[in-house]
Amino acid sequence: MKTILFYITLTVVLTGISLSTFALTARRTTYNPDLTIKKGLTDQQLLDLVEKQTFQYFWDGAEPNSGLARERYHVDGDYLLNDKDVVATGASGFGVMAIVAAIDRHYITRKQGFDRLQKAVNFLAKADRFHGAWPHWLYGETGKVKPFGKNDDGGDLVETAYLAQGLLCVRQYFKNGNTAEQKLSSQIDKLWKEIDWNWYRNGGKNVLYWHWSPNVGWQMNFPVIGYNECLIMYIMAAASPTHGIPAEVYHEGWAKNGGISTDFKMYGYQIKLKHNTPQNQVGPLFWSQYSYLGLCPKGLTDRYANYWNEVKNHTLIQRAYCIENPKHFKGYGADCWGLTASYSVNGYAGHSTYDDLGVITPTAALSSYPYTPKFSMQVIRHLYEDLGHKVWGKYGFYDAFSETDNWYPKRYLGIDQGPIAVMIENGRSGLLWKLFMSCPEVKAGLKKLDYKSTFLTKK
Template identity: 70%
Template sequence: MKIYSYILLSLFSACIFFSCSRSASNGENQQTEQQKDTLSNDSLLTLVQQQTFQYFWEGAEKTSGLARERIHMDGVYPENDQDVVTIGGGGFGVMNILVGIERGFITRQEGAQRLEQVVNYLEKADRFHGAWPHWLHGPSGKVKPFGTKDNGGDLVETAFMAQSLLCVRQYFAEGNDQEKAVAAKADKLWKDIDWNWYRNGGQNVLYWHWSPEYGWEMNFPVTGYNECLIMYVLAAASPTHGVPAEVYHEGWAKKGAIKSSAEQYGYPVVLNFNGNEGTVGPMFWAHYSYLGLDPRELKDEYADYWELNKNQTLIQRQYCIENPKHFKGYGENAWGLTASYSVKGYAGHSPKEDFGVISPTAALSSYPYTPEYSMQVIHYLYNQLGDKVWGKYGFYDAYSETEDWFPKRYLAIDQGPIPIMIENQRSGLLWNLFMSAPEVKGGLKKLGFSSPKI
């Protein structure tokens, strides 16, 4: 009987212990959730910036200091892919270093040292008439073909890097000796880009690719409207290898045919997207060219660029609220379609190509255009979906509630704009740096732009 009584007493005590432990654990979880829910907008924005910044700081390829093309937390990669660095995403990473310095995520000295590593690497890496390729093999600096014939210069990716190099030059121009040396090398790298070569024999349009092996066989003249406006601005701005204004007006703007009279959900579309009247493209078209180029009150004979980008954001948001395909999770708290990983491999998501996949960068990098609406998405992702979409380097690239698909994977080209565009709304950091460059002011005037900053 004593043994039986002892067993009962022990079981009773254990039940009390586990009950109390479970209550304590639940209390701790509730407290954590309450802390998450009570994060101020300002604190949450800083957290998102800092966590995403780490992709480009801690996650950078070691030899170059540049961004890796992708980081998969599941450890599954395409063959021979882990050492690939990306020039466009690398440029976004360079701008993220400046954000990191300003926000105190790293010291100014640490940032200068990393950027010194980057410009030294870029100086020695493969270039083709001044343009870098889309991909480089990080350890060697040699081109890694993006496709069979895409093994030479990529002028669009190079433009994204050049945008960042001008920001670095402006940031460090009056610094200490090390910083001035970084600024000088960034300046030379930018001035060595032969934009005029990429007119393919003097045509009034810029071509995306050139290969020493295949020449112009990729045959991709870049016309608007898409993410490539910055390429034309920089080509016009170059003091060493610039192009005439006709290249912009005849090639990019197609002699005015770029203009659109269409509306969606009551918002003017403003510009035709790749010749398709009334079509709204992936959200990155409102981000990549405007990481440095300030769209506020930026106008030319074709568009008000603030209206263009804000309207694209509002149209996409309204599309996701109306949700014509009835995907789970779409609405005021979850909107934004852009190029990213997808349930169908990789896709340029937009209202015309919608597979039920939300890409966090779409709404987050639109923060300057729709701060209140983008903040709703940030809170939903962080507080409601939580660890399903949030990891070591910020929000994962894409997810689908419809498919219960939550891959723990990142892409540089999508992570990069998030801290930059949030910072542009908070302080105007990159907009102010880029627009302060004399060549940029001159290039914009040459093309007929107006802005309070030129």
């Protein structure tokens, strides 16, 4: 079973793109953050600083015409000339959630946030869609699809799920607001209901397919089978009030007729969901983050797992591995851990316990803050106070670094920055979890799939 990591790597090879050699031509902005490293901040002050500065990637750093998230931003140069206007739909879903959190934290006014989100929704309504699903990349100036690969020039259902997850949070945040805000919520509701999740069953199969193209059809041939980062796609598909899938698609496809179940321990922590990895291994940490930016794993269970135990144990396993540090990489330890998909010394890689290249990616530990607040806080403080400007810049912590290779690129990826801001907020207030789980159709979808959650008993 391929995952997004293999898929991205394959796309890079096929298209000849080197993810480590993009050149910065992004528009200059007026945002001038205070980059002075301030020692002695309280935990709450430091969390606030990190959340606020990371949010700026989606505010000051957004693609200007659409108001949505750029795929990447390089401070240190080397950035494809035509890449500055590329919008990443999945990262944009994370970004709109970060904007909602910023409104609630008073980093921006409600009116400022509303105006930006209105702009983004207007753009998405006119952008290319394929049976309601957006592509992985869009040109921010035109809304036209930018192919992600040779045969990937149509709908991307996984990225669409990330985007729709974020949009539903926006809908819920503004649904009882003034007339303009209620209208925005109605616009989002329309976009959400137009996504034809059922179409992506590829002719009625009991599994969802990642891609469809109007030019090559199902040629990507990528049925999505768990466990990886794609759980939210099945939740959203089951929840759709207009193009929903039956429960069998989840249980026979995603859960592999029960084949998703396992039972093993790493470093004493139990895992019950079989990751799409070598046997008795766990995947990169984004697998326990992307689907749970809105979907709250607290108290969430189905016939396969207790999801809070799964995401927390996944995180603790990675921390324990980095403390053990079997490959003896420089810098690893209790205050420096976290392996996930990110830039790497030689391009892009899906770092994990079984594919450890000596690269630490801040989003891994930081986006685990709701699961391991004390341990994640140790990493935040070490990165900020000890490594400082090597890893800290205008939009928060840079994407990745390697002390072993003395490699500290000043580069950001939208899909890695988004979970930091969102999950720090979830750990502090639970805001995005509360918004998403308040959606009546999400509750109905979870019940359809035989999930249990404390949110399902709340009115």
